[in-house]
Amino acid sequence: MTQTVPNGPALDREARGDTATGLPAVPSPAQGPRRPTGRPTTQERLARRRRVQGLALVTAPVLVVVLFVGVPVVNAALFSLGFTGGLSQALADIGQDTVNGFSFAVYGTLLGNPTFLRDLAATIGVTLASTGLTIALAVVVAVILRLRGGFLGRTLSVLAVVPIFVPVVIASWSILTFTDAQGFLRSAGAQVGIDVPVWGYTLVAVVFGSVWTSLPFAVLMIAGALQGTPDALIEAARDAGASTWRVVWQVLLPMAATPMVIATTFTVIGVLGSFTVPYFTGPNAPTMLGVDISKYFQSYNRPQQSTAMAFIVFAFAAAASVLYLRSTVRSNARELGKGPR
Amino acid sequence: MIKRLTGTALVWATAVVLAVFIAGPLLWLAVRAFATSWTYPNLLPDGWTLKWWGTVFQDPSLAVAVQNSLVLAPLTVLIAAVVCLPAAWAISRIEFPGRRVVLVGLFATNAFPKMGLFVTMSAMFTALNLMNTVTGILIVHVLGCVVFMTWLPAAAFSAVPRSLEEAARDAGAGRWRTFWSVTFPIAWPGILVAMVMSFLASFDEAQGTYLVGAPAYMTMPTAMYSLVLNSPRQVSAVFAIALSIPSVVLMTLARKHIMGGRLADGFQIR
Numbered sequence: 001m002t003q004t005v006p007n008g009p010a011l012d013r014e015a016r017g018d019t020a021t022g023l024p025a026v027p028s029p030a031q032g033p034r035r036p037t038g039r040p041t042t043q044e045r046l047a048r049r050r051r052v053q054g055l056a057l058v059t060a061p062v063l064v065v066v067l068f069v070g071v072p073v074v075n076a077a078l079f080s081l082g083f084t085g086g087l088s089q090a091l092a093d094i095g096q097d098t099v100n101g102f103s104f105a106v107y108g109t110l111l112g113n114p115t116f117l118r119d120l121a122a123t124i125g126v127t128l129a130s131t132g133l134t135i136a137l138a139v140v141v142a143v144i145l146r147l148r149g150g151f152l153g154r155t156l157s158v159l160a161v162v163p164i165f166v167p168v169v170i171a172s173w174s175i176l177t178f179t180d181a182q183g184f185l186r187s188a189g190a191q192v193g194i195d196v197p198v199w200g201y202t203l204v205a206v207v208f209g210s211v212w213t214s215l216p217f218a219v220l221m222i223a224g225a226l227q228g229t230p231d232a233l234i235e236a237a238r239d240a241g242a243s244t245w246r247v248v249w250q251v252l253l254p255m256a257a258t259p260m261v262i263a264t265t266f267t268v269i270g271v272l273g274s275f276t277v278p279y280f281t282g283p284n285a286p287t288m289l290g291v292d293i294s295k296y297f298q299s300y301n302r303p304q305q306s307t308a309m310a311f312i313v314f315a316f317a318a319a320a321s322v323l324y325l326r327s328t329v330r331s332n333a334r335e336l337g338k339g340p341r
Numbered sequence: 342m343i344k345r346l347t348g349t350a351l352v353w354a355t356a357v358v359l360a361v362f363i364a365g366p367l368l369w370l371a372v373r374a375f376a377t378s379w380t381y382p383n384l385l386p387d388g389w390t391l392k393w394w395g396t397v398f399q400d401p402s403l404a405v406a407v408q409n410s411l412v413l414a415p416l417t418v419l420i421a422a423v424v425c426l427p428a429a430w431a432i433s434r435i436e437f438p439g440r441r442v443v444l445v446g447l448f449a450t451n452a453f454p455k456m457g458l459f460v461t462m463s464a465m466f467t468a469l470n471l472m473n474t475v476t477g478i479l480i481v482h483v484l485g486c487v488v489f490m491t492w493l494p495a496a497a498f499s500a501v502p503r504s505l506e507e508a509a510r511d512a513g514a515g516r517w518r519t520f521w522s523v524t525f526p527i528a529w530p531g532i533l534v535a536m537v538m539s540f541l542a543s544f545d546e547a548q549g550t551y552l553v554g555a556p557a558y559m560t561m562p563t564a565m566y567s568l569v570l571n572s573p574r575q576v577s578a579v580f581a582i583a584l585s586i587p588s589v590v591l592m593t594l595a596r597k598h599i600m601g602g603r604l605a606d607g608f609q610i611r
Contacts, residue, residue: 054437058428076461165588167545170581174370182381190382273454293456310457
């Protein structure tokens with residue numbers, strides 16, 4: 001955390017660095033170099049008081065998160081590694097196949113279990129497919145809105161955002177009725193004599209549902225970025241003879257790089273850990289790990305394996321988040337020297 | 342000319358596919374709420390009726406679920422706002438040690454799979470006697486809003502021009518007065534978006550509520566779980582429509598702000 005060092009170059013850089021959106025950044029707290037001895041100046045005392053104020057104000061949400069996410073997660077990590085005391089005592093006593101004593105045995109057992117590996121593969125496959133489709137669709141909607149606009153563009157962008165307002169339970173269920181043996185797709189196909197495959201209770205329906213629920217956020221992110229692209233840039237490219245394809249690939253999408261990474265990360269994280277969509281629309285086997293976590297906990301009574309699975313999912317989600325964090329930090333660093341727009 | 346036409350055709354084809362993809366499932370479900378029965382492969386039901394609406398509204402347990410949801414969601418937003426908004430202001434305005442760690446740390450709560458979190462949380466809740474309590478449910482719901490309620494308002498506060506605040510201070514306004522009559526009104530749309538997102542997150546939360554609250558406290562989404570599994574499809578269709586009403590109302594109210602790129606701005610790390 002170099003940026004927290006007072007008066008350091010990093011801090012100054014952040015203060016000037018501004019953001020990808022061109023919003024004013026936080027001002028530098030201390031104005032001059034700190035004197036090595038003597039009493040602090042009024043300015044320094046003020047700056048320190050503000051830092052303490054800042055810390056005090058963020059305490060509340062941090063405390064909530066540490067207490068109700070941090071503690072259980074650390075505890076779960078220890079539990080999955082074989083520490084069965086403390087908060088996990090009750091679970092360890094009730095659960096079956098509990099491993100006592102520090103070891104990676106729980107993870108070893110899971111990773112040697114073909115059913116689990118198949119579910120892991122299904123989870124990753126669904127996540128990749130859903131994320132790819134979501135981002136592609138979002139880009140299409142955003143590009144139509146940006147380059148074509150008008151009634152069609154606006155309607156599409158509103159339509160693509162609708163799912164954010166539909167509770168996931170309803171979304172999953174309506175997608176199931178849409179794709180199952182007597183669903184719309186099969187009915188419509190039957191009208192014209194095509195035998196559409198049954199997608200309900202298959203991984204296809206899970207991908208359908210995941211894209212459906214993830215699309216709005218991706219559209220909001222990417223369309224927001226494209227709408228902010230100056231007309232002059234597009235016209236300049238057009239004047240230079242660029243086709244629509246080239247405008248999209250070489251002007252619009254590079255401008256939306258960071259929001260696209262953010263959208264990708266949120267989609268990956270959301271789909272990886274999703275429960276409701278695969279629970280309603282997916283098959284019994286292979287299933288997504290979000291469903292497995294719940295099944296192992298409630299139905300199979302194996303809380304230790306259930307928590308270990310959560311960490312395996314978390315490892316993948318964390319990997320995706322690193323990409324996101326690096327990308328936003330880098331894009332902010334790129335803005336250095338441009339000054340406020 | 343031909344190129345332009347193919348382009349237009351392509352755009353329209355995309356639009357139609359997208360419309361079917363997004364609106365199709367919802368319409369297909371909504372029609373069911375008014376259907377007597379449905380024979381495959383007809384595209385319309387066999388007959389029309391309103392009797393399923395009666396079934397839903399006469400079910401006392403569903404009424405309780407509606408009531409619970411309508412109390413819990415605003416309460417969640419209120420608590421989340423009280424807990425998070427001062428922090429959002431601090432993140433935007435004060436360079437304190439660990440500022441980015443806080444932002445990233447709050448984000449990280451999103452990365453851990455929800456189901457895994459609830460499972461591990463339930464051990465702690467059992468120890469703290471929070472299972473089957475309103476407090477327990479509220480904790481689960483507030484956790485779901487923390488990221489929205491800090492990141493989005495922080496961006497909204499950052500977007501307030503400092504020169505305006507300074508002008509107000511120069512004109513003799515105190516800190517509070519400056520905040521309430523300059524900073525807050527300008528930041529309000531962003532905060533509103535955060536509140537809408539939080540409301541929806543709370544209203545939508547099913548997994549954690551089910552694990553912590555069921556069967557003592559059922560909300561609309563958790564009631565929907567059992568409804569889908571245990572009753573005729575028409576009944577769950579009716580309930581689904583009822584469950585969408587608050588969201589649709591909120592959408593029409595806040596659409597302008599949500600679509601205006603505020604969400605996109607809010608998720609940049611600064």
